[in-house]
Amino acid sequence: MKDKSNFDEDIEDIGVSENTIGDNLTHKKFFDEAITQANIAAKKGEIPIGCVIVKDGKIVAKAYNRRERTNDATAHAEVLAIKKACKRLKNWRLTGCDIYVTLEPCMMCMGAIVNARIRKIYYCAPNNNPNLNHNVDSECIINDNYVSLLRDFFANKR
Amino acid sequence: MKDKSNFDEDIEDIGVSENTIGDNLTHKKFFDEAITQANIAAKKGEIPIGCVIVKDGKIVAKAYNRRERTNDATAHAEVLAIKKACKRLKNWRLTGCDIYVTLEPCMMCMGAIVNARIRKIYYCAPNNNPNLNHNVDSECIINDNYVSLLRDFFANKR
Numbered sequence: 063m064k065d066k067s068n069f070d071e072d073i074e075d076i077g078v079s080e081n082t083i084g085d086n087l088t089h090k091k092f093f094d095e096a097i098t099q100a101n102i103a104a105k106k107g108e109i110p111i112g113c114v115i116v117k118d119g120k121i122v123a124k125a126y127n128r129r130e131r132t133n134d135a136t137a138h139a140e141v142l143a144i145k146k147a148c149k150r151l152k153n154w155r156l157t158g159c160d161i162y163v164t165l166e167p168c169m170m171c172m173g174a175i176v177n178a179r180i181r182k183i184y185y186c187a188p189n190n191n192p193n194l195n196h197n198v199d200s201e202c203i204i205n206d207n208y209v210s211l212l213r214d215f216f217a218n219k220r
Numbered sequence: 221m222k223d224k225s226n227f228d229e230d231i232e233d234i235g236v237s238e239n240t241i242g243d244n245l246t247h248k249k250f251f252d253e254a255i256t257q258a259n260i261a262a263k264k265g266e267i268p269i270g271c272v273i274v275k276d277g278k279i280v281a282k283a284y285n286r287r288e289r290t291n292d293a294t295a296h297a298e299v300l301a302i303k304k305a306c307k308r309l310k311n312w313r314l315t316g317c318d319i320y321v322t323l324e325p326c327m328m329c330m331g332a333i334v335n336a337r338i339r340k341i342y343y344c345a346p347n348n349n350p351n352l353n354h355n356v357d358s359e360c361i362i363n364d365n366y367v368s369l370l371r372d373f374f375a376n377k378r
Contacts, residue, residue: 110370203342
């Protein structure tokens with residue numbers, strides 16, 4: 063947050079700081095591009111979801127949902143944009159990056175955003191259909207050899 | 221589960237059904253390959269995590285964690301294997317597929333598994349370090365244009 067101490071008092075008085083105006087314009091610019099991406103998806107028959115990743119006020123990656131055309135369950139807009147941003151910034155840690163996505167992310171994309179250390183998610187529509195359409199069963203069958211492999215790996219790292 | 225009614229009573233008596241023995245050998249075979257994949261990752265300096273995806277008793281994809289070498293936050297073993305399986309089966313729905321992964325999946329991979337409609341997850345070590353090492357803030361700023369776009373898209377689909 064910018065220090066507001068130097069702001070004009072009149073602006074402060076009407077309850078809208080210069081900073082807030084600037085923030086809203088910035089949000090609008092990035093959401094507009096995310097919605098443009100969503101529109102590209104719609105034209106290609108994909109569920110219209112788009113996003114941009116922003117660092118230091120600049121777009122570093124943009125993408126739209128391509129699940130159907132690529133036959134790839136992971137080809138959601140957010141995952142594709144994260145892959146592009148990682149490639150561009152040559153780092154899997156997207157520290158200081160924010161993501162503007164049209165729809166509230168699913169569990170996979172939320173996990174990808176967390177894994178990539180993204181700072182903040184902005185979205186412009188809530189997801190009323192989270193991953194409740196498929197149940198997956200899971201079972202843990204402990205393998206001591208693997209547990210040792212993993213333990214040794216981290217022991218050697220420290 | 222196979223119907224046990226025709227099983228030999230002696231086998232039933234010692235508490236190990238033919239079916240169970242068969243299942244365990246099958247699990248071992250797939251876990252062995254997943255652990256082989258994890259070992260490849262370890263040799264390359266990656267956190268040792270490997271997996272295979274199985275359909276009708278056959279491996280359709282295998283992969284190991286490549287996050288560091290690819291600089292890609294999404295390059296976990298499970299996501300890479302899901303992408304390969306989708307490509308091979310030419311379908312983002314991996315119906316009837318099971319995944320054998322060495323470590324309990326993170327939130328991103330769990331979401332990818334659900335999105336891909338995978339039937340069952342087998343893993344051989346619990347994940348004691350889920351995604352708690354990074355907090356991400358999120359904010360919804362409703363955009364009526366986008367909400368309309370999404371609504372119209374689904375209205376036209378139905």
